[in-house]
Amino acid sequence: MSDTIDTLLSEHRTFPPSAEFRAQANANDVGIYERAFHNPTGFWEEWAEKLDWFEKWHTTVEFTAPNAKWFLGGKLNACYNCVDRHAIGDRANKAAIIFEGEPGDSRTITFAEMKDEVSRIANALKSLGVKKGDRVAIYLPMVPELPMTMLACARIGAPHTVVFGGFSADSLQERCNDATVKVIVTADGGWRRGGVVQLKKITDEAMDLGCHTVEKVLVLERTGEKPGPVTMVANRDIAWNDLVPQQSADCPCEPMDAEDLLYILYTSGSTGKPKGITHTTGGYMVGVSATSKLVFDHKEDDIHFCTADCGWVTGHSYITYGPLCNGTTVLVYEGAPDTPDKDRFWRIIEKHRATILYTAPTAIRTFMKWGDEYPIRCDLSSLRLLGSVGEPINPEAWMWYHTIIGAEKLPVVDTWWQTETGAIMITALPGITTTKPGSATHPFPGIRVKVLDEEGNGVDVAGPHAVNTPKGGFLVLDYPWPSMTRGIYNDPERYQKTYWSKFPNTYFAGDGIKLDEEGYLWLLGRVDDIMLVAGHNISTMEVESALVDHPAVAEAAVIGKTHDVKGQAIAAFVILRSNYSGSEELIKELKAHVAHKIGAIARPDDLFLCAELPKTRSGKIMRRLLRDVAEGRALGDTTTLADPSVVASLKDKYENSEG
Numbered sequence: 001m002s003d004t005i006d007t008l009l010s011e012h013r014t015f016p017p018s019a020e021f022r023a024q025a026n027a028n029d030v031g032i033y034e035r036a037f038h039n040p041t042g043f044w045e046e047w048a049e050k051l052d053w054f055e056k057w058h059t060t061v062e063f064t065a066p067n068a069k070w071f072l073g074g075k076l077n078a079c080y081n082c083v084d085r086h087a088i089g090d091r092a093n094k095a096a097i098i099f100e101g102e103p104g105d106s107r108t109i110t111f112a113e114m115k116d117e118v119s120r121i122a123n124a125l126k127s128l129g130v131k132k133g134d135r136v137a138i139y140l141p142m143v144p145e146l147p148m149t150m151l152a153c154a155r156i157g158a159p160h161t162v163v164f165g166g167f168s169a170d171s172l173q174e175r176c177n178d179a180t181v182k183v184i185v186t187a188d189g190g191w192r193r194g195g196v197v198q199l200k201k202i203t204d205e206a207m208d209l210g211c212h213t214v215e216k217v218l219v220l221e222r223t224g225e226k227p228g229p230v231t232m233v234a235n236r237d238i239a240w241n242d243l244v245p246q247q248s249a250d251c252p253c254e255p256m257d258a259e260d261l262l263y264i265l266y267t268s269g270s271t272g273k274p275k276g277i278t279h280t281t282g283g284y285m286v287g288v289s290a291t292s293k294l295v296f297d298h299k300e301d302d303i304h305f306c307t308a309d310c311g312w313v314t315g316h317s318y319i320t321y322g323p324l325c326n327g328t329t330v331l332v333y334e335g336a337p338d339t340p341d342k343d344r345f346w347r348i349i350e351k352h353r354a355t356i357l358y359t360a361p362t363a364i365r366t367f368m369k370w371g372d373e374y375p376i377r378c379d380l381s382s383l384r385l386l387g388s389v390g391e392p393i394n395p396e397a398w399m400w401y402h403t404i405i406g407a408e409k410l411p412v413v414d415t416w417w418q419t420e421t422g423a424i425m426i427t428a429l430p431g432i433t434t435t436k437p438g439s440a441t442h443p444f445p446g447i448r449v450k451v452l453d454e455e456g457n458g459v460d461v462a463g464p465h466a467v468n469t470p471k472g473g474f475l476v477l478d479y480p481w482p483s484m485t486r487g488i489y490n491d492p493e494r495y496q497k498t499y500w501s502k503f504p505n506t507y508f509a510g511d512g513i514k515l516d517e518e519g520y521l522w523l524l525g526r527v528d529d530i531m532l533v534a535g536h537n538i539s540t541m542e543v544e545s546a547l548v549d550h551p552a553v554a555e556a557a558v559i560g561k562t563h564d565v566k567g568q569a570i571a572a573f574v575i576l577r578s579n580y581s582g583s584e585e586l587i588k589e590l591k592a593h594v595a596h597k598i599g600a601i602a603r604p605d606d607l608f609l610c611a612e613l614p615k616t617r618s619g620k621i622m623r624r625l626l627r628d629v630a631e632g633r634a635l636g637d638t639t640t641l642a643d644p645s646v647v648a649s650l651k652d653k654y655e656n657s658e659g
């Protein structure tokens, strides 16, 4: 960016927390920000005290950019904190996991049962030769055994790397080799849209490609007879049922150093080759337990439904480690949101009386496209809080979420964070913050954010204080927090170069952000995507939001395309809502709508109606590929795409429609 981002859209709707919500909220005193600001170490220590430690830490934090260490000298075990300490007393018979399979099967696992099962899995891994420090890859569908295997690894001190079940053999192989994995835990298959994703078969392909350090493959049976029995390789593959049930339900929790590796997780790859992000034990557990409690307002009887897969960081922090650490029940769903019908999420909420829903803007926009009738015909009255993560949420998607799912009364928390940050960094606190649709609002207590321009000048933001210096620029953090990544696995140089080199001693996340005059933060998307149009930096997010604001539009992706005169011209790819059909008039009207909402400078030159957009497997729009399409280039790396045929057919249609 040559300059700061021109901030175009303005949003004036505000939603204060209701008096009832505020009264019962875990955080309802705005003083929490002030206290955490003046003594962040003390703030995090208070949260650390709530964990169970085998040995207390002697030093809270040591930080020399880019390396941070937290709770030095402390010894603890993440599994002990998520399982064992709840498996006694009142919580022993409380549900830890409520599971809904795509075919409609469900299971409830109590904390006491989970302790036994996790211990058996841990002993099974040990019997396969896994020792403290060895890496285990987990390539499972979203069944309870997925978070339980993560916890079993944590129990014996073996860092896990979860590979999303939608990834190919190449991706699995690449991750196993990068993390020098000893054992892969997989399943015969998982259910997806009524079909079977054949995980074991893909694992076999990955092994054939060469996973040089993998010695054993443990195979869970999930789909059984469909599509047929899997092949088992002698001396390498072991059926779960032949090993795990036979194990003792007694397995001690390994005392881990606070700075011992808990897991490696590869980023979702929106911007290129995935990075092996590391998280250690103490600081990570402090970050995820504190944010779970305050952002999701977890109470003893909550049922937390996070729709992410454990293959992404959201499933690590806000299905497995955060909620379970606090003894909260989590609802786990295996399959697609439209199987057997487009109301599946709402049916699950109705059936299991979920109280908290945490999902992604891409899902919300899809629900908008499908139509309101699906949620409206279900009983969503158990819900009391809604959350969003993964991409900027457009104000209209926020309003739909609030109105249709939240019955106009539930708090909506938009949470900004990354695989690298481990835990939520920018968010509303639902009992305190007056929200604005589309704004992630304020840094979490104890977190300090900066908005910088290219020269490194900018403003500090901590908490909800009004400012008079609105600013658009780079989102950076220069103050350590407990759950920050400890780096890229085995690649400190890439870590330094990717995140810590743009500004000295400062973590740069890759995202653009603006601070408004009332001190609210608005995520503008990735800075690589920001468009330079006739000398103005325009965020893709704002133009997309203006498009989604039109009643005909379900989803939009905007990019800057090279232009002789303007530098870049705006090209928009638009998906219509299901009850609209495309026409020349509508295209004109949509362009005019953008010009009307945010100014003529942002009027798209090209507007292309399409049925689908290229997305990563975690559902994020891949704008760099749309730039390739619009500029008539060969497509860049498409390996992290959910469905490579989408962008290929888009390229075809785009090239044939242009004129």
Ligand code: ATP
Binding pocket: 267, 268, 269, 270, 271, 272, 273, 274, 275, 312, 313, 388, 389, 390, 391, 392, 393, 414, 415, 416, 417, 418, 419, 420, 440, 509, 510, 511, 523, 525, 526, 618, 620
């Ligand atoms: P890669 O780093 O490999 O390109 P990725 O950044 O998509 O992949 P994640 O760590 O899963 O991988 O996603 C973090 C990114 O998601 C953030 O940097 C940001 O761009 C986006 N994001 C997450 N939550 C929000 C949010 N609430 N508002 C805006 N953007 C968000």
Ligand code: MG
Binding pocket: 267, 418, 510
């Ligand atoms: Mg990223």
